Amino acid sequence: MLGAWFDYTVNGFVIGNIYALLAVGLALIYGVANLVNFAHGSVYVVGAYVGWAAITYLGTPLPVTLLCVVVVCALVGVGIERLGLRPLHGASRIAPLLATIGIALVLDQVVQLIFSPDPRAVPMQVPDWRITLGGGTIGALDLLIAGIGLTSAAVLYGFLRFTKLGWAVRATAQDSDAAKQMGVDTDRVNLVVFAIASALSGISGVLVGMYYNQINPAMSFEATLKGIVALIIGGLGNVPGAIGGSLILGLTESYGIALFGTSYRNLFAFVLLIAMLVWRPNGLFAARRSLPPEPMTGTFIARSRPLKVPSWAVAVVILLAALLPLLDAPYLLQIGANSLMYAMLALSLTLVAGTVGQVSLGHAALLAIGGYASGLLALDAGWPVAVAIPAAGLITAALGTLLVFPAFRLTGHYVSIATLGIGEIVSLVILNWTGLTRGAIGLGGIPPLEVFGYDLGSVQGTYWLCLVVLVLLALLQVRLLNSHLGRSWRAIRDDSVAARSYGVSGDRYKALAFGYGGFAAGISGAITAHAYSYINHETFGATISILALTMVILGGLGNVVGAVLGATLLIALPEAFRFLAEYRILIYGIVLLLLIRFRPQGLMGTV
Amino acid sequence: MSAPLLRLEAINSFYGPVQVHFDLSLVVEAGQIVCLLGGNASGKSTSMKTVLGLQRPGSGKVWFDGADITGLPTPRIIRSGIGSVPEARRLFGAMTVRENLLMGAYTRSDKPGIAADEDRVLGLFPRLRERLKQRAGTMSGGEQQMLAMARALMGRPKLICMDEPTMGLSPLFVDRVLELIQAINREGVTIFMVEQNASLALGIAHYGYVLQTGRIALEGPAAALLRDPRIRDAYLGGAAA
Ligand SMILES: Nc1ncnc2c1ncn2[C@@H]1O[C@H](COP(=O)(O)OP(=O)(O)OP(=O)(O)O)[C@@H](O)[C@H]1O
Numbered sequence: 065m066l067g068a069w070f071d072y073t074v075n076g077f078v079i080g081n082i083y084a085l086l087a088v089g090l091a092l093i094y095g096v097a098n099l100v101n102f103a104h105g106s107v108y109v110v111g112a113y114v115g116w117a118a119i120t121y122l123g124t125p126l127p128v129t130l131l132c133v134v135v136v137c138a139l140v141g142v143g144i145e146r147l148g149l150r151p152l153h154g155a156s157r158i159a160p161l162l163a164t165i166g167i168a169l170v171l172d173q174v175v176q177l178i179f180s181p182d183p184r185a186v187p188m189q190v191p192d193w194r195i196t197l198g199g200g201t202i203g204a205l206d207l208l209i210a211g212i213g214l215t216s217a218a219v220l221y222g223f224l225r226f227t228k229l230g231w232a233v234r235a236t237a238q239d240s241d242a243a244k245q246m247g248v249d250t251d252r253v254n255l256v257v258f259a260i261a262s263a264l265s266g267i268s269g270v271l272v273g274m275y276y277n278q279i280n281p282a283m284s285f286e287a288t289l290k291g292i293v294a295l296i297i298g299g300l301g302n303v304p305g306a307i308g309g310s311l312i313l314g315l316t317e318s319y320g321i322a323l324f325g326t327s328y329r330n331l332f333a334f335v336l337l338i339a340m341l342v343w344r345p346n347g348l349f350a351a352r353r354s355l356p357p358e359p360m361t362g363t364f365i366a367r368s369r370p371l372k373v374p375s376w377a378v379a380v381v382i383l384l385a386a387l388l389p390l391l392d393a394p395y396l397l398q399i400g401a402n403s404l405m406y407a408m409l410a411l412s413l414t415l416v417a418g419t420v421g422q423v424s425l426g427h428a429a430l431l432a433i434g435g436y437a438s439g440l441l442a443l444d445a446g447w448p449v450a451v452a453i454p455a456a457g458l459i460t461a462a463l464g465t466l467l468v469f470p471a472f473r474l475t476g477h478y479v480s481i482a483t484l485g486i487g488e489i490v491s492l493v494i495l496n497w498t499g500l501t502r503g504a505i506g507l508g509g510i511p512p513l514e515v516f517g518y519d520l521g522s523v524q525g526t527y528w529l530c531l532v533v534l535v536l537l538a539l540l541q542v543r544l545l546n547s548h549l550g551r552s553w554r555a556i557r558d559d560s561v562a563a564r565s566y567g568v569s570g571d572r573y574k575a576l577a578f579g580y581g582g583f584a585a586g587i588s589g590a591i592t593a594h595a596y597s598y599i600n601h602e603t604f605g606a607t608i609s610i611l612a613l614t615m616v617i618l619g620g621l622g623n624v625v626g627a628v629l630g631a632t633l634l635i636a637l638p639e640a641f642r643f644l645a646e647y648r649i650l651i652y653g654i655v656l657l658l659l660i661r662f663r664p665q666g667l668m669g670t671v
Numbered sequence: 672m673s674a675p676l677l678r679l680e681a682i683n684s685f686y687g688p689v690q691v692h693f694d695l696s697l698v699v700e701a702g703q704i705v706c707l708l709g710g711n712a713s714g715k716s717t718s719m720k721t722v723l724g725l726q727r728p729g730s731g732k733v734w735f736d737g738a739d740i741t742g743l744p745t746p747r748i749i750r751s752g753i754g755s756v757p758e759a760r761r762l763f764g765a766m767t768v769r770e771n772l773l774m775g776a777y778t779r780s781d782k783p784g785i786a787a788d789e790d791r792v793l794g795l796f797p798r799l800r801e802r803l804k805q806r807a808g809t810m811s812g813g814e815q816q817m818l819a820m821a822r823a824l825m826g827r828p829k830l831i832c833m834d835e836p837t838m839g840l841s842p843l844f845v846d847r848v849l850e851l852i853q854a855i856n857r858e859g860v861t862i863f864m865v866e867q868n869a870s871l872a873l874g875i876a877h878y879g880y881v882l883q884t885g886r887i888a889l890e891g892p893a894a895a896l897l898r899d900p901r902i903r904d905a906y907l908g909g910a911a912a
């Protein structure tokens with residue numbers, strides 16, 4: 065028994081070291097660039113595959129493998145900074161964050177195209193012996209990982225403490241303007257930091273590959289998330305804190321698995337994340353409890369003059385859309401219906417992220433709640449579909465608001481991290497709450513769409529229903545935006561300091577925004593569930609959250625017409641270019657990057 | 672007369688659509704202390720940022736030591752021989768006093784020279800010598816101001832730009848800081864300083880400019896400005912008497 069606990073401790077410590085290699089880089093980058101790098105896990109995957117390729121094709125011994133990984137990943141890091149982020153100097157502060165998301169999509173997809181999505185086994189490059197210690201065992205690989213973790217930490221400490229460039233990194237992290245006035249080339253410092261952080265991330269990737277004996281391109285997202293959790297535990301930008309946070313996270317996960325089983329592992333990590341954000345947003349090691357005000361340089365969201373679309377034009381478009389089923393092109397209608405469902409989600413997100421400025425990265429969770437609520441009401445409670453769908457909307461509004469409520473006092477980057485974490489928690493709860501949700505099996509046999517006896521299960525029916533619901537939601541949203549409520553929402557976004565002086569009522573306005581957003585997204589999820597007849601915990605994953613964000617940015621943040629346009633374009637266009645299907649995610653990533661760089665206000669302009 | 676060390680020529684500065692400087696021109700002669708006076712939001716700090724390359728002017732030129740430095744990146748400008756004591760000091764609070772001093776010498780690589788200058792500067796600011804290992808952020812406001820000046824000196828600049836070096840200091844410390852500025856100047860370093868406290872600044876300066884909503888309203892030798900009734904009315908009130 066004691067031996068087993070010893071093993072869990074060793075395992076937690078080893079995993080903690082792997083997280084530390086990720087989190088330290090995130091902390092360094094946050095320090096000098098004030099940016100949470102969402103592409104960090106993608107570099108880790110690049111590292112894992114470079115290591116795998118070096119061993120498989122070149123037969124490199126371990127030190128050479130590591131060297132290859134370090135060099136390639138450092139170059140990738142330099143590329144990310146130089147090509148992806150530096151051109152955004154002076155842009156609104158959400159821009160670099162979104163750019164790292166775009167870069168992550170591109171890198172992941174490129175890795176997948178080169179190496180295929182199938183998992184690969186990284187050949188073990190250390191002897192396979194284990195020593196027995198007090199009933200438990202430690203293997204050579206455990207020692208190697210711990211050794212690399214400790215060595216990296218020591219080298220990094222020496223670099224920051226005793227070299228001139230290291231001082232420049234610390235000085236830039238504390239006050240980059242002041243550092244410039246000492247003659248520090250802060251652009252170069254940024255470049256160096258990205259190179260170091262990416263090299264460490266890559267090493268982490270190979271080591272994980274050896275530890276679990278398996279790598280696949282999809283593991284990037286989880287790596288990014290875990291790095292961020294460790295970063296938040298240690299405190300944003302706190303390098304030693306990141307190491308401490310990583311070890312805590314590794315041990316928590318390991319003991320969590322020991323007590324409750326593997327499927328709870330990530331739940332622990334994300335609950336820890338939300339708890340930290342709510343109670344200790346500065347990290348475990350900071351004396352201060354309140355959040356530092358985010359630097360007020362520039363607005364968070366780019367401002368622009370929105371394009372005015374005359375209402376007759378909107379009416380004509382709606383009429384044409386309503387006549388589309390007469391063409392008798394079921395495939396086209398299917399795409400149309402899909403676009404409309406996404407458009408409802410985009411309406412919801414454009415309000416929350418654009419109008420209120422709370423850039424949510426977990427919006428797909430609202431779809432999941434709506435889908436499961438409506439599906440379960442219809443299946444288990446026997447409610448008619450026409451009642452279950454609006455009820456699901458209301459349930460999502462309430463539940464969504466309740467879940468985000470603890471994060472209301474957060475701003476900027478913290479909101480994005482919190483919503484990302486909450487989104488993961490929702491999907492993990494769905495997976496683990498087997499009694500209610502059927503767990504991993506998913507929800508099958510969901511009754512088709514019908515309204516009081518009229519069967520809408522056909523493609524035409526689904527399409528028309530979606531169109532009607534979307535038009536109603538859009539009209540309601542436009543009304544809200546033009547009311548006093550809309551002005552208050554924009555006030556919260558434009559001046560969070562002044563809005564903070566609203567105190568409680570600021571929270572109330574945020575709650576109303578998340579409530580309305582939850583309602584629209586919940587309806588969308590519910591309709592989707594009935595249209596698909598089967599959903600599971602992965603149907604509404606993080607990719608959909610990112611896709612929705614891309615739609616909303618494409619249309620112009622806060623812009624109702626823009627949201628519908630963005631959704632239609634991003635769903636319909638890839639269908640038009642079906643031969644590009646393989647490159648779909650790559651295209652989304654590139655679209656996102658180009659938009660942020662050249663047209664941050666989107667097609668229709670931010671409102 | 673030899674060419675001035677620093678010269679702003681018809682500068683027009685903007686923050687977005689808002690214009691802050693209107694054809695601002697001024698000159699800082701080598702070896703002098705020149706002060707730029709003006710009320711809040713008159714554009715004093717923006718002048719400093721323009722010299723340091725932190726704010727690019729919409730039009731106009733900045734000349735330093737015979738070279739056009741307009742639009743150069745800040746690190747290049749610092750390397751060409753300008754030191755900065757920024758508004759509100761902007762020390763590296765989590766670094767030690769010694770590390771802050773060495774950051775001041777960031778552009779230099781002559782180890783023996785840096786060590787000698789560290790000694791020289793600590794001779795000028797003996798209070799800092801006792802606190803070399805202390806974190807800069809934990810020092811008193813007056814000590815921090817001294818460290819900011821010492822840090823700027825460590826780069827061996829020809830010119831030091833100071834933005835309100837006496838801000839927030841007790842009267843005793845204000846006098847001390849002004850004396851130190853004169854001491855630095857006597858060592859051959861030219862000083863260009865921004866101040867709100869006109870009588871104090873003019874007391875140590877050779878020449879002064881008065882900035883009003885982005886335009887030079889008044890200029891002259893410090894002694895003449897001190898006597899000028901317009902400046903007494905506008906800035907000094909009864910305090911100058
Ligand atoms: N980064 C900025 N963005 C927009 N406007 C700015 C910025 N910095 C300064 N301003 C504006 O430019 C004007 C001049 O500012 P500046 O800081 O140069 O004044 P100042 O004379 O130094 O004032 P003070 O005595 O209060 O320090 C002010 O109206 C200020 O609001």
Ligand SMILES: [Mg+2]
Pocket residue numbers: 715716717758834
């Ligand atoms: Mg100022």
